[in-house]
Amino acid sequence: DAKTTQPTSMDCAEGRAANLPCNHSTISGNEYVYWYRQIHSQGPQYIIHGLKNNETNEMASLIITEDRKSSTLILPHATLRDTAVYYCIEKAAGNKLTFGGGTRVLVKP
Amino acid sequence: SAVISQKPSRDICQRGTSLTIQCQVDSQVTMMFWYRQQPGQSLTLIATANQGSEATYESGFVIDKFPISRPNLTFSTLTVSNMSPEDSSIYLCSVDGGAGTYTEAFFGQGTRLTVV
Numbered sequence: 001d002a003k004t005t006q007p008t009s010m011d012c013a014e015g016r017a018a019n020l021p022c023n024h025s026t027i028s029g030n031e032y033v034y035w036y037r038q039i040h041s042q043g044p045q046y047i048i049h050g051l052k053n054n055e056t057n058e059m060a061s062l063i064i065t066e067d068r069k070s071s072t073l074i075l076p077h078a079t080l081r082d083t084a085v086y087y088c089i090e091k092a093a094g095n096k097l098t099f100g101g102g103t104r105v106l107v108k109p
Numbered sequence: 110s111a112v113i114s115q116k117p118s119r120d121i122c123q124r125g126t127s128l129t130i131q132c133q134v135d136s137q138v139t140m141m142f143w144y145r146q147q148p149g150q151s152l153t154l155i156a157t158a159n160q161g162s163e164a165t166y167e168s169g170f171v172i173d174k175f176p177i178s179r180p181n182l183t184f185s186t187l188t189v190s191n192m193s194p195e196d197s198s199i200y201l202c203s204v205d206g207g208a209g210t211y212t213e214a215f216f217g218q219g220t221r222l223t224v225v
Contacts, residue, residue, distance in 0.1 A: 034213070043113075043201050043216030044152065087151070096142060097203070097214055099152040 003027070004088045009104040018075040020103055022088030025069040030092045033064060035073045037084040038102070044087065047073065078107045111136055111204050115217035122192055122224050129188045130220045132202030137182035139205070143175070146199040146219070155200075158185040192224045 005023040012018040024033060035047040048055055048062045050071070055062045061074040075082055087102040112135040122128050132141065141158040155175055157165040164177035179185045189196050199221050205214040 036214075041219075041221075043203075043218050044214075046213040046215070049213060085151075093212070094140070094205075096140075096154055096157060097205075098154065099144075101151050 003090055003098075004100050006086075006088050006100065006103045008101065009106070011106045011108055012075075012078050014080060014107055014109050015077055018078040018082065018105060018107070020073040020075075020086050020088075020105065021070065022073070023070045024088070024090050027068055027090050028092065031090040032092070033062065033068075033071050034089045034091050034097070035060070035062065036087045036089065036097075036099075037082075038087070039081075039084040044099075047086075049091075080107050080109065083107045111138060111215040113202055113204060113215055113217035115202050115220055117220055118218065119221040120223070122222065124193050124224055126192055127188055127190045128192065128222060129186050130200055130202070132185045132187070132217055134183045134204050139182075141179060141185045142203040142205070142214075143177060143185070143187045144201040144203060144216075146201060148198070152201065155187070158187075189222065192222075194224045197222055197224045 003026050032049045032051050034049040036044040038044045048057055048060050050062045050064050064071045083106055085102040085104050087099050089097055114133045116131045143155040144152040145155050146152045154167050155170045156177055158177050158179040160179045174190055176188045199219040201219045202217040203214050
């Protein structure tokens with residue numbers, strides 16, 4: 001079973017930052033926090049991952065709390081194309097991905 | 110990154126028949142996985158396709174229903190056998206290089222299966 005907890009859905013305004021929370025209170029020391037998204041009718045797409053430090057790439061930023069029990073994915077300037085289901089997943093290197101329910105994000109004009 | 114091609118992209122099948130889905134990767138990868146996504150649901154892992162040995166199935170999935178082949182490091186097939194309408198789902202192939210190659214998993218675009 002998935003070990004992360006995410007809100008079922010959220011709306012955000014186009015052009016504004018979208019902040020997606022995730023709780024992973026039972027994360028192990030060797031597990032990373034991964035974020036994927038699935039746009040309708042497509043396969044999941046990797047966004048970003050981190051262990052304990054904050055990470056940023058061209059798609060998003062990942063903020064991990066010091067105790068590693070929660071994290072926030074930040075889409076800095078949400079566009080309509082960011083409408084998708086976003087999955088937060090704990091995963092150790094070499095292990096399989098276990099998907100939870102994710103957060104259904106709707107970006108509105 | 111790895112590019113994954115899945116065939117067919119969609120199919121409509123009669124109940125009682127079988128469908129084999131192909132997954133081709135453009136590079137050698139250590140780990141290949143098959144997932145099922147039922148309508149409106151999240152992804153559920155069916156099995157890990159092991160090169161040169163039998164696949165490792167997750168709880169609730171059996172080899173007789175979902176036989177898997179992995180003849181080399183770039184190719185795998187999943188067969189959905191003796192189909193019923195409950196098998197109508199999207200089936201996705203995924204690859205992960207494991208600890209030594211890629212740090213993230215890549216997914217095919219999926220095979221949308223409808224059983225009538």
